[in-house]
Amino acid sequence: MVGVLQCVVLDCPEPRVLAAFYQSVLGGEVDRPDRRWGLDDEWSTLHTDSIVLGFQRVAEYVAPQWPDPRRPQQFHLDVGVEDLGVAKTEVLRSGATLLDDSHEVWWVFADPAGHPFCLVRE
Template sequence: MVGVLQCVVLDCPEPPVLAAFYQGLLGGEVDRPDRRWKLDDDWSTLHTESLVLGFQRAVDYVAPEWPDPRKPQQFHLDIGVEDLGVAKAEVLRLGGTLLDDSHDVWWVFADPAGHPFCLVWE
């Protein structure tokens, strides 16, 4: 095992609006302070009893049109890890690809099918 699922993140044009929408559907607390991320107009969260949803602003966002594969569904996983270097080695061993390791506390990878996900230092 590499880590634990931290957050499911959805790209969108207006993070606070989408967070409020999901709060109406699921309950929970919008934008609860959390050391793992900065809250601003480009990033909102919804802490529910069972999980955290993140909402990330995407410039030039194009909504998916299910089930049209030309406009696929858009999200990524944030996975908390104790050691980014050790986790990186395991992800690469499993067939993942490093996309960006320029940040201090999170790195972006792609799974073997190309879906992005982040390893986040806990």
């Protein structure tokens, strides 16, 4: 083992906005003080029970376009949920955009910065 995962970092145009969006989806605490990094307009975090997400400002951010390989998603988050319909309503209310709800057990959304993520029925 080389190290321990500290956090998963997503590029975006507005770090605190995206941190607040994922807080509405996953719970947790936005911008909890942490000795590993500072917090400012360029960097925001979300500490959940299972992971820390980091959000870093990119001045000329270009959102992925799922499923267009010319602007790939690079990675995405799967969020386990009990009820896809209830979860869909909540993420849309929080600012997500529906990309694909044609599958029986998972639906694809984009966060406010355009990153695809899936709601997956547990």
